[in-house]
Amino acid sequence: MVEMRVAGIALDAASRSPIVLLRDPSGRRQVPIWIDQAQAQNILAGLSDDIPPRPLSHDLMASLLEIGGLTLERVIIHAIEDNTFRAVLKLSGAGGGSELDARPSDAIALALRTGSGIWMLEEVVADASIPVDAEADAEDAADFRRFLDAVSPAELVRQISKAHPEAPAEGGEAEGEADGEPDAAPDAGPDAEPDADSEADPGSPGGTIPG
Numbered sequence: 001m002v003e004m005r006v007a008g009i010a011l012d013a014a015s016r017s018p019i020v021l022l023r024d025p026s027g028r029r030q031v032p033i034w035i036d037q038a039q040a041q042n043i044l045a046g047l048s049d050d051i052p053p054r055p056l057s058h059d060l061m062a063s064l065l066e067i068g069g070l071t072l073e074r075v076i077i078h079a080i081e082d083n084t085f086r087a088v089l090k091l092s093g094a095g096g097g098s099e100l101d102a103r104p105s106d107a108i109a110l111a112l113r114t115g116s117g118i119w120m121l122e123e124v125v126a127d128a129s130i131p132v133d134a135e136a137d138a139e140d141a142a143d144f145r146r147f148l149d150a151v152s153p154a155e156l157v158r159q160i161s162k163a164h165p166e167a168p169a170e171g172g173e174a175e176g177e178a179d180g181e182p183d184a185a186p187d188a189g190p191d192a193e194p195d196a197d198s199e200a201d202p203g204s205p206g207g208t209i210p211g
Helices: 037-047 057-067 104-114 122-128 134-150 153-163
Strands: 002-011 018-023 029-034 071-081 084-093 096-102 117-120
Touching: 002 029, 002 037, 002 122, 018 037, 018 104, 029 122, 037 057, 037 104, 057 071, 057 104, 071 104, 071 122, 084 104, 096 104, 104 117, 117 122
Parallel strands: 071 117
Antiparallel strands: 002 018, 002 117, 018 029, 071 084, 084 096
């Protein structure tokens, strides 16, 4: 397995959907995972040192784990099925260890709050990684932050609803239609099956790559 780190959030140039970028220790490979705006904000909040005035959902999850005597040892992104990344939470406690199925974006957001490792099977990295373009990544991250600064709450809800016409805004990673579908792997175009989305340009996650 490969321990990954969150390199940041980028925007898909075509769909304007956020992408969380996971980078390997060498800094030469990164894996893009398509998410929605709400999930991107949850991950950005985990990356930030700012403490929200009220606990967000993943802050609450981390507190519940602590109260329950459970430790999140690591997050493991272990497969790509139907163009969607699959992940588990590896938990330990007084009663022993267990694994809990989780959506990758939730798992990443929780790992950031608990200081837990984010791991990915080597075959998943090999299948889904793209070359790193640090300059383009920084530009895309700045672009996404500008987007968040400019968008109103009502417009954000409309953006999420547009990406998930049959799902509530908060449930971004539920099974749904393409074009910005959460936890999507970079293997399918905008007309693919549920949980698929456009791919990223090998030189920059902000474009569209051929399959």
